[in-house]
Amino acid sequence: MLEVVALAVVAVLVGVAIVGSRRWRSHEHAELIDELDDQLATALPAGRTSHLERSPTVRRLEVDDEQLIPVVRIDLGMADTPSTAFALEFAADALEAIHPVVCERGLEVSQYELEFAFGPSGLFVGGECRRVTIPAAMVDRLCEDDRYRAFDLHRAVKRADGDPASPTALWVEC
Numbered sequence: 001m002l003e004v005v006a007l008a009v010v011a012v013l014v015g016v017a018i019v020g021s022r023r024w025r026s027h028e029h030a031e032l033i034d035e036l037d038d039q040l041a042t043a044l045p046a047g048r049t050s051h052l053e054r055s056p057t058v059r060r061l062e063v064d065d066e067q068l069i070p071v072v073r074i075d076l077g078m079a080d081t082p083s084t085a086f087a088l089e090f091a092a093d094a095l096e097a098i099h100p101v102v103c104e105r106g107l108e109v110s111q112y113e114l115e116f117a118f119g120p121s122g123l124f125v126g127g128e129c130r131r132v133t134i135p136a137a138m139v140d141r142l143c144e145d146d147r148y149r150a151f152d153l154h155r156a157v158k159r160a161d162g163d164p165a166s167p168t169a170l171w172v173e174c
Contacts, residue, residue, distance in 0.1 A: 032105070033061060055135060072115065
């Protein structure tokens with residue numbers, strides 16, 4: 001009987017430790033999301049161009065093998081489907097705004113997921129959403145090499161799209 005009680009106490013303590021760890025991690029992520037959203041609002045304010053409906057936001061931070069995967073939403077005020085080159089211009093600006101913050105915190109990122117929303121939306125019609133996945137190595141180069149711009153990023157993503165060895169994806173449905 002004493003063994004059952006001891007086992008129950010250990011199980012409760014483990015459960016409390018797990019819940020506490022998740023809450024701490026959630027709080028840490030919430031602070032990071034707020035900071036990244038502030039950076040995005042500064043770099044890409046709503047109305048910056050006629051195509052940016054609102055400032056991009058970090059929808060969530062996924063964790064895979066102890067590496068972050070920030071998921072950023074960019075709402076484009078366009079009825080038609082934008083070109084991938086056009087979308088990558090916004091992606092490059094967003095990544096240049098948030099990647100240095102993540103690096104300053106010493107966090108490892110495996111990739112960035114950028115979701116682009118566009119098209120008519122309303123009560124009976126939903127807009128479209130396309131996703132671009134960009135590995136951290138490409139973002140490092142974008143942020144560190146002044147000669148590497150959105151055009152180069154677009155070309156690199158296009159080349160790596162579909163490569164089974166790369167997480168890169170270009171313009172897939174969200």
